[in-house]
Amino acid sequence: MLRRTSLKDIAGKVGVSTALVSYVLNNKKEGRISKEVAEKIREMAAKLNYRPNQIAKSLKTNKTYTIGLIVADISNPFSSGLARVIEDEAEKQGYTVIYCSSDENSQKSARLIDALVNRQADGLIILPPADASDQILGLHDEGIPFVLVDRYFPDIETNWVSLDNYSSTFEAVKHLVGEGYKTIGMVTYKAPQFNLQERKRGYLEGLKINGIDFHRDWLREVDVHNDQKGIENAIQELLSLDKPIDAVLFGNNHVSICGLKFIHGLPVKVPQELAIVAFDETELFDFFYAPLTYIKQPLQQMGLMAISILLDNINNGKTSKQVTMSAELVIRKSTVM
Amino acid sequence: MLRRTSLKDIAGKVGVSTALVSYVLNNKKEGRISKEVAEKIREMAAKLNYRPNQIAKSLKTNKTYTIGLIVADISNPFSSGLARVIEDEAEKQGYTVIYCSSDENSQKSARLIDALVNRQADGLIILPPADASDQILGLHDEGIPFVLVDRYFPDIETNWVSLDNYSSTFEAVKHLVGEGYKTIGMVTYKAPQFNLQERKRGYLEGLKINGIDFHRDWLREVDVHNDQKGIENAIQELLSLDKPIDAVLFGNNHVSICGLKFIHGLPVKVPQELAIVAFDETELFDFFYAPLTYIKQPLQQMGLMAISILLDNINNGKTSKQVTMSAELVIRKSTVM
DNA sequence: CTGAAAGCGCTTACAG
DNA sequence: CTGAAAGCGCTTACAG
DSSP states (O other), X not given: OOOOOOHHHHHHHHTSOHHHHHHHHTTOSTTSSOXXXXXXXXXXXXXXXXXXXXXXHHHHHSOOOEEEEEESOTTSHHHHHHHHHHHHHHXXXXXXXXXXXXXXXXXXXXXXXXXXXXXXXXXXXXXXXXXXXXXXXXXXXXXXXXXXESOOOTTSOSOEEEEOHHHHHXXXXXXXXHTTOOOEEEEEEOOOOHHHHHHHHHHHHHHHHTTOOOOGGGEEEEOGGGHHHHHHHHHHHHHHXXXXXXXXXXXXXXXXXXXXXXXXXXXXXXXXXXXXXXXXXXXXXXXXXXXXXXXXXXXXXHHHHHHHHHHHHHHHOOOOOEEEEOOEXXXXXXXXX | XXXXXXXXXXXXXXXXXXXXXXXXXXXXXXXXXXXXXXXXXXXXXXXXXXXXXXXXXXXXXXXXXXXXXEESOTTSHHHHHHHHHHHHHHHHTTOEEEEEEOTTOHHHHXXXXXXXXXXXXXXXXXXXXXXXHHHHHHHHHHTOOEEEESOOOTTSOSOEEEEOHHHHHHHHHHXXXXXXXXXXXXXXXXXXXXXXXXXXXXHHHHHHHTTOOOOGGGEEEEOGGGHHHHHHHHHHHHHSSSSOOSEEEESSHHHHHHHHHHHHTSSOOTTTTOEEEEESOOHHHHHSSSOOEEEEOOHHHHHHHHHHHHHHHHHHOOOOOEEEEOOEEEOOXXXXX
């Protein structure tokens, strides 16, 4: 690759100091530099196709205008939707986003955090794996600006924005009971993530508050690693109980999709014999013969909030801000008889 | 934020030069440094939680181990799927990927290219907007390593990897004819992208070679900006012709999804009254009562090939390699009576 | 209005 | 085996 042109090259050609070139190209000291010289410098920069070396600039200014974003998997629609919101807003503010996928693996996430911090990212937005509390605590102690999204660790006081997961399922149960459903099951992952635990808690409390006795067979926690099969079995069992369930709640988007695929092939009638509440939004849910009622996360607002907190942290020093956002229950045919 | 610890800090504490610290931490000159000193340095680095400043390193070495990836829209499954493949492979090779979405907008893509080049990305992988040939030519002239994916400009001799778009639709038509379909329509975007043009050409040639007279009403090119409505109208019209079509080919994934949603609500029977061939893969296609036959792009291979060409270019200087990959026609119920 | 100079945190020939 | 020094391409007080 050809050597790129530097400030020095321009300075040399025009016959001024690099300082001067830097000033005019950055519009510093405006009015205090003669118009002719400024003009010459700009012309030469254009002629030589000058591109400021952002790396050198960053080394000096200690700012990279880079934000690291660690999601679970960029090819998952929740992650990529969030990423897109963050990317757009970051660009407006002059930042570039680097994203990486942690695969819910805390070792990988530790590697990614290292890489991002070593690259001097100005701040991080992280959707942390379940067992990442140590690394998050480490980041916190190092004083590196970051905000957690979607999940957080109740023990670590730091910036985060999360869904009100508890209420999301609580409200869903309330709605189902209101529609006359009485035996309400839930299929979710067997996993320690705080957000999943909260959804489970919302489900259980929802039953209780609404005067329904929870039957322990109603809650099915499926192994993440064998999910399609596990979800199918869970649903099959829920429908084969002595008193089968008449409604089912899915704990996240992937469980919803797998579950729906299976139910699609069953003779059961939705919503007459079985009501369904899904999590997150997917085209699939519109497509089902009884369009699905689903719990909608405010992706857009979550992304914007995350970046706004992060930039505040970056620009104004240590902050500790926690934001909980409400889900919207989008009610459609799958839960209304 | 606290000042991070630098080589100098370690050198100071241990009482050696920064040079020595650099050598041991980078495992240079192994065996030529006394074990005790090396040990001390490593201990101190760990104790002070040293993180090498990658920015400073890059300035010196002129390598950032960063690859820029510009897709159309990271929240589109084709883009995020490709991004994921590239991210994984890049990580294996020690590179980090920065991705951005161009929205098929050449001004935005120019801005992104600038930002990435100014950040000294070692190379770029680009899915270029239709009218980006100037900026691509510019990159080429600057000697910056890059490879185009999915689309390319026939006039610019540079690295690219693309689908054999022509054959993809050609084969689909051949299959349809083989199944007995005789009036075959196509719905696609009205857009100049080379890949779309090639798919159109494959469709037209497919008809010709297979002895079917093309009827000009069969080809519907829809405005990108009003796509759902436009696609619905197009399908409606194709089905209302004096001699209605008995098969339809969709020109890309988004057209396929919009089209399928509409057809789903129509009384027309698939595949008896209408065969459908979709483009790309989506869960939706499995879910339709007649699972869709679709044209499958080898995402994985395309991503791997792109990065392998790029790294070759980065490490071994100028290359010019063009790769065309075949699509696979996945035949299912929607085209088999 | 303009320039000489220091320094950001590294790496790496070179000398000893 | 180890260190002094130059330099990557910038920015920015400071001096004139």
